[in-house]
Amino acid sequence: xxxxxxxxxxxxxxxxxxxxxxxxxxxxxxxxxxxxxxxxxxxxxxxxxxxxxxxxxxxxxxxxxxxxxxxxxxxxxxxxxxxxxxxxxxxxxxxxxxxxxxxxxxxxxxxxxxxxxxxxxxxxxxxxxxxxxxxxxxxxxxxxxxxxxxxxxxxxxxxxxxxxxxxxxxxxxxxxxxxxxxxxxxxxxxxxxxxxxxxxxxxxxxxxxxxxxxxxxxxxxxxxxxxxxxxxxxxxxxxxxxxxxxxxxxxxxxxxxxxxxxxxxxxxxxxxxxxxxxxxxxxxxxxxxxxxxxxxxxxxxxxxxxxxxxxxxxxxxxxxxxxxxxxxxxxxxxxxxxxxxxxxxxxxxxxxxxxxxxxxxxxxxxxxxxxxxxxxxxxxxxxxxxxxxxxxxxxxxxxxxxxxxxxxxxxxxxxxx
Amino acid sequence: xxxxxxxxxxxxxxxxxxxxxxxxxxxxxxxxxxxxxxxxxxxxxxxxxxxxxxxxxxxxxxxxxxxxxxxxxxxxxxxxxxxxxxxxxxxxxxxxxxxxxxxxxxxxxxxxxxxxxxxxxxxxxxxxxxxxxxxxxxxxxxxxxxxxxxxxxxxxxxxxxxxxxxxxxxxxxxxxxxxxxxxxxxxxxxxxxxxxxxxxxxxxxxxxxxxxxxxxxxxxxxxxxxxxxxxxxxxxxxxxxxxxxxxxxxxxxxxxxxxxxxxxxxxxxxxxxxxxxxxxxxxxxxxxxxxxxxxxxxxxxxxxx
Numbered sequence: 001x002x003x004x005x006x007x008x009x010x011x012x013x014x015x016x017x018x019x020x021x022x023x024x025x026x027x028x029x030x031x032x033x034x035x036x037x038x039x040x041x042x043x044x045x046x047x048x049x050x051x052x053x054x055x056x057x058x059x060x061x062x063x064x065x066x067x068x069x070x071x072x073x074x075x076x077x078x079x080x081x082x083x084x085x086x087x088x089x090x091x092x093x094x095x096x097x098x099x100x101x102x103x104x105x106x107x108x109x110x111x112x113x114x115x116x117x118x119x120x121x122x123x124x125x126x127x128x129x130x131x132x133x134x135x136x137x138x139x140x141x142x143x144x145x146x147x148x149x150x151x152x153x154x155x156x157x158x159x160x161x162x163x164x165x166x167x168x169x170x171x172x173x174x175x176x177x178x179x180x181x182x183x184x185x186x187x188x189x190x191x192x193x194x195x196x197x198x199x200x201x202x203x204x205x206x207x208x209x210x211x212x213x214x215x216x217x218x219x220x221x222x223x224x225x226x227x228x229x230x231x232x233x234x235x236x237x238x239x240x241x242x243x244x245x246x247x248x249x250x251x252x253x254x255x256x257x258x259x260x261x262x263x264x265x266x267x268x269x270x271x272x273x274x275x276x277x278x279x280x281x282x283x284x285x286x287x288x289x290x291x292x293x294x295x296x297x298x299x300x301x302x303x304x305x306x307x308x309x310x311x312x313x314x315x316x317x318x319x320x321x322x323x324x325x326x327x328x329x330x331x332x333x334x335x336x337x338x339x340x341x342x343x344x345x346x347x348x349x350x351x352x353x354x355x356x357x358x359x360x361x362x363x364x365x366x367x368x369x370x371x372x373x374x375x376x377x378x379x380x381x382x383x384x385x386x387x388x389x390x391x392x393x394x395x396x397x398x399x400x401x402x403x404x405x406x407x408x409x410x411x412x413x414x415x416x417x
Numbered sequence: 418x419x420x421x422x423x424x425x426x427x428x429x430x431x432x433x434x435x436x437x438x439x440x441x442x443x444x445x446x447x448x449x450x451x452x453x454x455x456x457x458x459x460x461x462x463x464x465x466x467x468x469x470x471x472x473x474x475x476x477x478x479x480x481x482x483x484x485x486x487x488x489x490x491x492x493x494x495x496x497x498x499x500x501x502x503x504x505x506x507x508x509x510x511x512x513x514x515x516x517x518x519x520x521x522x523x524x525x526x527x528x529x530x531x532x533x534x535x536x537x538x539x540x541x542x543x544x545x546x547x548x549x550x551x552x553x554x555x556x557x558x559x560x561x562x563x564x565x566x567x568x569x570x571x572x573x574x575x576x577x578x579x580x581x582x583x584x585x586x587x588x589x590x591x592x593x594x595x596x597x598x599x600x601x602x603x604x605x606x607x608x609x610x611x612x613x614x615x616x617x618x619x620x621x622x623x624x625x626x627x628x629x630x631x632x633x634x635x636x637x638x639x640x641x642x643x644x645x646x647x648x649x650x651x652x653x654x655x656x657x658x659x660x661x662x663x664x665x666x667x668x669x670x671x672x673x674x675x676x677x678x679x680x681x682x683x684x685x686x687x688x689x690x691x692x693x694x695x696x697x698x699x700x701x702x703x704x705x706x707x708x709x710x711x712x713x714x715x716x717x718x719x720x721x722x
Contacts, residue, residue: 056634056635056636056654056655057617057632057633057634057635057655058634058635060634062634063545063634064545064546064622064628064631064632064634067619067622067623067632068619068623125617125618126616126617126618127617127655128616128617128655131597131614131615131616131617132616134596134597134598134599134614134616135596135597135616137597138500138597138598139596139597139598140498140593140595140596140597140598142593142594143593143594143595143596143620144594145594145596145618145620146596149596197620201590201594201623201624202590202626202712203590203623203624203625203626203712204623285562350562351628352625352626352627352628353550353552353561353564353566353581353627353628354560354561354562354563354564355564355566355628
């Protein structure tokens with residue numbers, strides 16, 4: 001650490017972190033063109049937001065029949081994706097899964113950024129975002145919205161604090177362990193309350209099922225781990241990180257386990273809806289559209305991609321191949337997007353008075369919101385990968401097993417830095 | 418550890434029959450209480466599960482002046498999350514408990530209530546919604562899924578019609594769902610929205626089982642000469658709105674616009690706390706139903722057929 005600081009002049013110290021701005025100067029042309037491309041997408045997103053703010057909510061494709069749109073399915077999706085970061089982080093610091101340690105900083109940063117764009121996505125839907133202050137001033141305790149909103153905001157802060165603790169090494173392994181004990185139940189709380197926003201409505205038969213909560217937890221974990229795996233491969237590809245292949249093997253095993261759990265819960269829900277003596281007409285009518293009609297194209301990929309991803313990861317001879325692992329991960333990340341999207345839009349397919357609405361497709365403005373926010377998160381991640389010391393120092397994971405050594409290693413790094 | 422793990426199933430096994438006797442006892446108690454209160458001539462408001470049975474029993478024995486029909490309704494009729502903030506464009510709430518009865522046998526589906534409501538309440542002509550939605554249904558069917566909303570003008574004699582609007586539920590899911598307490602139920606039973614507080618999250622539209630709430634996706638436009646000065650217009654841009662039982666009229670002793678406009682007198686509006694009012698008499702003397710009553714929302718609009 002000392003040598004690194006001495007060699008590179010671009011390193012600046014701020015809030016206990018060595019920000020390596022020098023790395024940006026030495027970054028190549030590809031890196032900057034990627035950042036430029038992201039900036040353009042982000043700018044388009046901001047322009048779309050300005051159009052929305054000046055012209056009103058009519059520029060979106062949402063209407064009374066589709067009360068919520070892409071912003072909400074993305075909220076569920078991003079909040080879910082953030083789970084992967086925590087799973088990895090918790091595995092290291094709670095269960096001692098040392099093979100994930102090199103990934104922990106990246107995982108926490110990714111989780112924080114995802115929750116950030118999830119919350120920003122909510123704000124883009126509100127034409128008077130300042131009124132959300134009422135959520136803090138006069139919160140209604142019976143509204144699940146209050147819980148998921150506050151949980152997401154607190155979780156985002158928690159992630160960034162965690163990242164800071166991991167990088168500075170303040171408090172050593174003990175504090176990292178304690179933070180996990182806070183963060184893990186909190187993450188479950190966040191996913192549960194997000195599911196509750198849908199599940200606690202007796203007016204919407206499709207969502208009004210307790211199964212929503214476990215499905216949210218498994219979908220979140222599966223998609224989150226898959227995204228992390230993709231991210232880790234990309235970072236390795238661009239030479240930012242070096243990971244052991246055993247880490248990828250563990251990640252993909254974890255992924256396969258959660259995928260099959262997720263699919264199992266979905267099948268259980270389908271059976272409980274369609275079984276003749278259990279079927280409730282309202283619920284069946286709505287869920288039937290999962291399988292037939294114009295909504296099916298959104299839902300069937302969930303099954304096809306999900307089973308496909310599991311099959312890829314189950315093959316004993318091929319599952320260790322990076323290409324297979326990446327393909328399965330991409331398939332499941334896409335599958336979960338479709339799952340969130342269908343869940344949201346299917347809930348509106350038949351209104352409370354039984355009126356059919358054709359499938360909702362987001363307007364261009366809404367798509368630009370989503371892309372713009374994604375670009376913003378990616379800019380942060382791309383810059384963070386260069387500037388922030390996300391790579392866990394070699395000595396730290398070499399001594400990861402001995403508790404006393406672990407405690408002293410970050411301390412040393414901190415003092416030296 | 419071992420002892421604990423072995424004692425665990427034992428304790429659950431022991432608690433199981435106990436739980437059974439408990440529930441049986443409470444069930445018997447409930448039945449006894451119901452019977453006792455029935456004899457006393459009152460219906461306990463808390464025994465929701467027992468209510469339909471009790472109501473049936475009392476209907477058989479009731480005389481035309483039996484007020485016990487109204488008592489459980491009035492008992493549930495209470496303000497919900499009422500912040501004590503006045504509706505600035507209407508008088509303060511009085512002692513009344515507002516309710517409506519719609520006669521589906523009389524309704525001809527002419528939608529005049531809809532048009533009167535649009536004009537009275539400054540609903541944007543470009544907003545694309547109306548507070549009242551009239552469902553056209555086939556004879557012999559009460560099936561919302563096969564009902565038509567956008568039926569041809571006028572109404573047909575071989576169909577029947579069911580106007581649906583905000584039910585001003587005593588257990589309003591929308592009031593429970595609003596994250597910022599921007600909507601509440603007034604002491605006289607009218608569910609209102611604070612247009613200046615609504616954050617436009619539209620969760621109330623998700624929670625409403627009657628599709629009664631509508632969002633202004635555009636700035637509502639009303640021709641200048643048609644603007645009703647008694648009702649807000651500008652404030653309704655990009656917030657949720659719905660039927661208010663014409664709060665600005667009813668609290669001044671007038672009837673809601675839809676009631677006045679109905680050419681066949683299918684709508685009756687009045688005060689439930691007055692046992693002689695039209696709605697009270699209808700509830701006491703006629704067989705009435707409420708839409709989606711099984712959800713426990715306690716709607717304040719009854720249908721009589």
